[in-house]
Amino acid sequence: MSANLPEEDLSCPVCCEIFQDPVLLPCSHSFCRSCLEHFWESTIFRSCPVCRRRASKKSPPSNRALKNLCEAFLLGRGQGSASGTNILCWRHGEKLKLFCLVDQEPICVVCQASKMHKGHDCSPTEEAALDCKDKMYAAMKVLQCKLEVFNKARQSSAITLEHIKNQANRVERQIKDEFLKLHQFLYEEEEHRLSALKEEEELRVAAVKNRDDDDAQRISFLTDIIRTMEQTINAEDLTLLQNFKAIIDRTCSTLQDPEGMSGSLLDESKHLGNVKYKVWEKMKAVAPYSPVILDPNTAHPCLTLSDNLTSLRYSTPNQGLPSNPERFHISAEVLGCTSFSSASHSWEIQVGDNEDWILGLASDSVKRDQEIPARPENGFWTICLRDGQYRAMSSPPTALKVEEKLQRVSVQLNCDKGEVIFSNPSRQEIIYTFKHVFTEKLLPYFYTQSKHPLQILSKPVLVST
Incomplete structure (x- = not known):
């Protein structure tokens, strides 16, 4: 539908070209946003370029309906060009013989003289095409080099990821091996210390039992003497007198009183004193310290x-x-x-x-x-x-x-x-x-x-x- 509208209805009153980002003023006039801003820069008060009515200080709203119409109009023009008229200017119907070096677009001789391209440097389309090809080849070469750099970076990332995985597996294995050695050392040290404790316990128990056996023999000896003396005391006087000397001689041979056994208990301080430090001292043999570690x-x-x-x-x-x-x-x-x-x-x-x-x-x-x-x-x-x-x-x-x-x-x-x-x-x-x-x-x-x-x-x- 927009393709049937007169081009004048879709043109900006300032630049006389199809609206670009049209905005709507309170007076219902529309302008390209850039044209309106440029006009207001040269005036003291914000006003409509057509009717001079004062405008709000706020930024005018976009005229979306007009923008859609303009885009549809330009699309219709483009479809017409695709059908075989792409060598003609869609604005003026003239052949596109020039290339505007400022706006980087092909134009006709009428466009060159228009307000939009007036004063711009232009060159024939043939020369401009060669120059653009050279620039595109140069830009493409730069992009190809950059693409190669990024491809190499991705290859390097893949190698790095694989190496990190290998590092983690290797370091995990070595950590486990090191701790296995420490665990084995601690297990052997524990067994050694428990064995030493058991050996001392057996020695102390054997010594106490030997002493206890001696005391039991002495108790039996004394009990026998006491029983004999009791029997003699209760016997006839003559029998007492006959056995008196032998009994008294036996009492003189009795043993001295038992004394306390020094050192009979376990030496706990030997087994528990600074036990962690002593184990750590021995651990230095399996855990040497290096002042420098390689990276x-x-x-x-x-x-x-x-x-x-x-x-x-x-x-x-x-x-x-x-x-x-x-x-x-x-x-x-x-x-x-x-x-x-x-x-x-x-x-x-x-x-x-x-x-x-x-x-x-x-x-x-x-x-x-x-x-x-x-x-x-x-x-x-x-x-x-x-x-x-x-x-x-x-x-x-x-x-x-x-x-x-x-x-x-x-x-x-x-x-x-x-x-x-x-x-x-x-x-x-x-x-x-x-x-x-x-x-x-x-x-x-x-x-x-x-x-x-x-x-x-x-x-x-x-x-x-």
Whole structure:
């Protein structure tokens, strides 16, 4: 029905084009919202552009009925274009020979001269089509690259999800194994202590019973003497006198009075005193303390870490690890899980037969996706064994004089003094000392390309009261 309406009835009195978002004033005149707002910006009072009647200060309401009619009219025009007249301007019926670069739409020569496109830059449709194709190809290439990035991100997410599941299963299994060892230790310790208690109970009971048996024999002996004396007292005088000496001699051989048995009771304090602490002391043999724990989320895929995260060795790359930002991606490196920013800390590493290693400390912000020298200017304070020679990775590297092949290396960090000290614990000799003012958190650092492991040694736990 709207397609049969005159175009003038659907045109804005200001721009003379089909209404765009029409609004209705109290005087019943309608205008494009943008045309009306533009008109009011150039006037002191809000009034109708046609009849000059004052309008409300409130935003005028949308003329939904007129908007629907305009949309239906434009849709009818579009359907007419689809039938074969799409090369003609739906407003003026002229051929669409130009492309407005401002409004990004094809127009006719009449549109170019109209108020809507007057002063706009335009170009022939042929040239504009080539330019638009080039821009679309460029935009499509950007989108294709972005699509590839998102596809890779989804692949990475899938690998990460699988790795998290594997991590959870592995960690759960190891936790159960560790607690099973602790349970076994506690069970064996409980059995040992109960056995010791039972053994002491049997010894104490046997001692008391032996004493009781002796007392029973003495009671029987005394009872027999008393009975004999009673019989003698009641006998004839001559019989009494004849047996008197023998009876008196028996009374002289009676035993001394029984004394209390010292130490006959169970030693409860031995079994119960500090029992948890004593068990914990013995537990240190099965529960060693490591001052440094490796962080598997930073380990290069070529490194294999032990189940307790205290040793590392070079091995075949694990292709199932996610490419997370914390991980070293280029060389076989790994960091400790605990960072240091104050106080003093130390740990020892068993290097043994490993002939290719770097040990020390690294800043938390070191680059993980580049291969850079492990030197102070890059955030590393390390020593190494490469090609049979010991070096301090200073700038430039410093050759170290080591009398004998190192089996263990001690690393000591003093944050307050700004020192990193490397020493040989077997000879109590300092190998090298770095001095630096540390401004970042530091993490224990390890590198190796040897199949022989580097082992972080456990430390004794000292308790003071």
